[in-house]
Amino acid sequence: MLAFIIRRVGQSILVLLIVGLVAFSMFRFVGDPIDNMLGQERTIEDVERLRTQLGLDQPFPVQYFKFLEGAVQGNFGVSYRQGRPVAEILMERAPATLELAAVSGLLAIIAGIALGVFTAIRRNGFAAHTIMAASLVGVSLPTFLIGILLIYLFSVELGWLPSFGRGETVSIGDWWTTGFLTQSGIKALILPAITLGLYQMTLIMRLVRSEMLEVLRQDYIRFARARGLRDRVVNFRHALKNTMVPVVTVIGLQLGSIIAFAIITETVFQWPGVGLLFINAIQFVDIPVMAAYLMLISVMFVGINLIVDILYVFIDPRLRVDRKGGH
Amino acid sequence: MTTPVLSIRNLSVEIPTRQGIVKPVDGVSYDISEGEILGVVGESGAGKSMAGNAVIGLLNAPAHISGGEIWLNGVRIDPLKGEEMRKLRGKEIGMIFQDPLTSLNPLLTVGDQLAETMLTHLPISRKEAAERAVAALEEVGIPGAAERIDSYPHEFSGGMRQRVVIALALCAEPSLVIADEPTTALDVSVQAQIISLLKRLCRERGTAVMLITHDMGVIAEAADRVAVMYAGRLAELGNVRDVLTQPRHPYTHGLMASTPLASEGQKRLHQIPGAMPRLQHMPNGCAFHPRCPKVQKRCSHDPLPPMAEGRAACWSPLLAEAVE
Ligand SMILES: Nc1ncnc2c1ncn2[C@@H]1O[C@H](COP(=O)(O)OP(=O)(O)OP(=O)(O)O)[C@@H](O)[C@H]1O
Numbered sequence: 099m100l101a102f103i104i105r106r107v108g109q110s111i112l113v114l115l116i117v118g119l120v121a122f123s124m125f126r127f128v129g130d131p132i133d134n135m136l137g138q139e140r141t142i143e144d145v146e147r148l149r150t151q152l153g154l155d156q157p158f159p160v161q162y163f164k165f166l167e168g169a170v171q172g173n174f175g176v177s178y179r180q181g182r183p184v185a186e187i188l189m190e191r192a193p194a195t196l197e198l199a200a201v202s203g204l205l206a207i208i209a210g211i212a213l214g215v216f217t218a219i220r221r222n223g224f225a226a227h228t229i230m231a232a233s234l235v236g237v238s239l240p241t242f243l244i245g246i247l248l249i250y251l252f253s254v255e256l257g258w259l260p261s262f263g264r265g266e267t268v269s270i271g272d273w274w275t276t277g278f279l280t281q282s283g284i285k286a287l288i289l290p291a292i293t294l295g296l297y298q299m300t301l302i303m304r305l306v307r308s309e310m311l312e313v314l315r316q317d318y319i320r321f322a323r324a325r326g327l328r329d330r331v332v333n334f335r336h337a338l339k340n341t342m343v344p345v346v347t348v349i350g351l352q353l354g355s356i357i358a359f360a361i362i363t364e365t366v367f368q369w370p371g372v373g374l375l376f377i378n379a380i381q382f383v384d385i386p387v388m389a390a391y392l393m394l395i396s397v398m399f400v401g402i403n404l405i406v407d408i409l410y411v412f413i414d415p416r417l418r419v420d421r422k423g424g425h
Numbered sequence: 426m427t428t429p430v431l432s433i434r435n436l437s438v439e440i441p442t443r444q445g446i447v448k449p450v451d452g453v454s455y456d457i458s459e460g461e462i463l464g465v466v467g468e469s470g471a472g473k474s475m476a477g478n479a480v481i482g483l484l485n486a487p488a489h490i491s492g493g494e495i496w497l498n499g500v501r502i503d504p505l506k507g508e509e510m511r512k513l514r515g516k517e518i519g520m521i522f523q524d525p526l527t528s529l530n531p532l533l534t535v536g537d538q539l540a541e542t543m544l545t546h547l548p549i550s551r552k553e554a555a556e557r558a559v560a561a562l563e564e565v566g567i568p569g570a571a572e573r574i575d576s577y578p579h580e581f582s583g584g585m586r587q588r589v590v591i592a593l594a595l596c597a598e599p600s601l602v603i604a605d606e607p608t609t610a611l612d613v614s615v616q617a618q619i620i621s622l623l624k625r626l627c628r629e630r631g632t633a634v635m636l637i638t639h640d641m642g643v644i645a646e647a648a649d650r651v652a653v654m655y656a657g658r659l660a661e662l663g664n665v666r667d668v669l670t671q672p673r674h675p676y677t678h679g680l681m682a683s684t685p686l687a688s689e690g691q692k693r694l695h696q697i698p699g700a701m702p703r704l705q706h707m708p709n710g711c712a713f714h715p716r717c718p719k720v721q722k723r724c725s726h727d728p729l730p731p732m733a734e735g736r737a738a739c740w741s742p743l744l745a746e747a748v749e
């Protein structure tokens with residue numbers, strides 16, 4: 099088990115290095131940050147001085163290495179636009195994104211699994227058919243459109259919920275701010291969370307349903323029924339648990355994409371998170387911010403992957419190779 | 426006469442299909458008494474499993490019981506629905522499936538699966554259930570049962586898994602066990618062990634057994650009586666010795682001649698010409714008449730003669746004196 103984890107962590111670090119390299123080399127095509135930073139009345143000397151100051155005159159591998167060196171120590175340089183350390187800006191923005199992603203993720207997982215199980219067990223019922231049909235809409239509508247529709251319905255027409263921002267927030271500790279503790283914060287969270295979670299929820303639901311239908315056909319389910327176990331036990335203890343083996347992987351990956359997809363939702367709702375920060379950074383060619391954001395996202399994806407692999411082993415005893423007592 | 430454990434009367438199962446209603450089980454009657462093993466034989470598709478599934482109430486929709494009666498220990502059970510029937514499953518009727526590799530839930534230890542079954546049916550505590558689970562494994566001959574109780578199914582060999590399946594089917598002490606080809610998926614070397622285990626356990630407890638199989642060797646080894654099925658109907662019913670050595674129905678005769686019985690050492694296996702009719706195209710009269718070497722005129726239109734113990738559903742049985 100330990101050897102397995104160490105091997106997977108090693109692989110993860112390699113993946114991160116490669117992602118970092120690819121991302122970093124792409125920035126050179128986004129534009130020249132100097133153009134944005136200096137106004138119209140600039141001299142060649144100004145440009146050269148700034149270029150040297152930012153280290154942009156150095157060869158690419160050197161720039162990348164310096165970036166990595168700083169990143170390992172939690173130092174992502176200084177934002178070109180705001181002139182403040184990137185780490186500080188990210189820390190400021192992270193709570194908004196994390197809270198949004200957590201609520202969306204929970205919503206997607208809980209509702210997705212519950213609806214998936216329901217539609218599998220009652221597969222011929224009217225309710226199940228209706229839910230399946232509705233879920234097609236959820237899968238096919240683009241996120242921004244869902245956001246705009248929700249805003250139109252609940253903010254513009256009904257006026258129940260705010261259409262942008264995070265509402266009032268409360269500071270906890272040195273740098274965490276939460277929207278969970280105020281009424282306006284919670285209200286502001288509802289529409290973005292639904293927008294962000296809906297797609298993942300429908301995906302999880304459809305996956306859980308099809309996996310569960312497959313499991314319900316298995317011999318061991320028939321045998322469980324033949325042993326007279328209660329329906330609840332057969333459906334949940336036997337069928338759902340087996341369903342979760344393949345589903346866990348997908349859920350893990352979906353959670354990763356929730357944070358990545360947050361860019362769109364944050365833009366639609368002007369949610370002050372890291373996604374919105376990234377969009378603004380692109381417009382300004384704020385390389386340190388972009389690099390830090392992409393690194394964080396990849397760390398998260400890789401980390402989630404790792405956790406999923408380990409969870410997998412916990413759920414499925416067949417993967418526990420180093421168990422003793424085999425035959 | 427004591428009431429038999431299982432008594433099936435004129436049981437029919439229907440499946441509505443696009444080509445009309447088919448009857449995979451059609452007017453089957455037999456009894457199984459306490460401690461008795463009834464072998465059910467017949468070609469693939471004869472309706473053996475359907476009949477077994479009907480008894481335990483596990484017919485897959487749209488198949489359903491369309492006629493007849495099923496009595497268990499003097500109580501009629503075919504009209505029972507959902508929850509009432511569930512309480513009988515495992516408790517009064519145990520079932521053993523063909524493939525031990527797929528019959529056990531891969532994610533639960535064998536101890537958990539035994540305990541959950543007993544806790545469902547018996548008024549015992551968790552601790553007692555855990556103790557009895559070990560005892561149940563011991564009884565089916567799993568060495569080191571106390572240590573193996575926390576093992577997962579994949580940690581056992583096929584033969585050992587079938588022992589676990591038997592322990593599971595018997596752990597709530599049902600009065601009837603339906604074993605649907607319990608050895609077909611196993612190595613030849615362990616088949617005999619499994620059969621003798623099943624035989625021993627059921628004898629000890631007086632459990633009635635419906636033993637569904639293709640294997641005449643298994644029948645000869647384990648069964649007390651034999652029911653021969655053909656195209657959903659009972660062809661012959663009788664004492665195992667009589668049926669194996671003096672079959673009355675030409676189909677049973679063909680079936681015997683086409684199975685290699687070690688004791689007889691036949692040189693060439695006989696084959697019944699033709700194939701069993703598809704359920705959608707059942708011939709009139711006797712379903713076997715198109716393949717029958719002794720076919721008579723009346724076989725193609727007259728309804729079959731009534732069936733009883735020691736009889737064959739045939740107008741020209743091989744032992745003429747059997748028909749009065
Ligand atoms: N859904 C269905 N629609 C139509 N016919 C069906 C359906 N399910 C089963 N049958 C038919 O019912 C008949 C009885 O099947 P059953 O499984 O009882 O046979 P069996 O005697 O157990 O055969 P085997 O020895 O292969 O297990 C078969 O001829 C099969 O083709």
Ligand SMILES: [Mg+2]
Nearest residue numbers: 473474475605
């Ligand atoms: Mg069968």
